Amino acid sequence: MAATGKRTRRPAPKPPKCSDCDGTGETTEAVRVGARKGRATENRQTGLCPTCWGSGLDPNPAV
Incomplete structure (x- = not known):
């Protein structure tokens, strides 16, 4: 007889x-x-991440 086992899947x-x-994402x-110096x-x-x-x-x- 062949053993029947439960197959498990690996998560993606x-x-x-x-x-x-x-x-x-931000x-x-x-x-x-x-206007001139643009001090922070x-x-x-x-804002949205420009890469993703x-x-x-x-x-x-x-x-």
């Missing part, structure tokens, strides 16, 4: 996180004021 590997935004920038203030603004476009995944994963 998790895609790597974006290195620029650490997987959050980056922060300092707010600059002033204590305020911050968030807000997905949080690495667009060029190492194979």
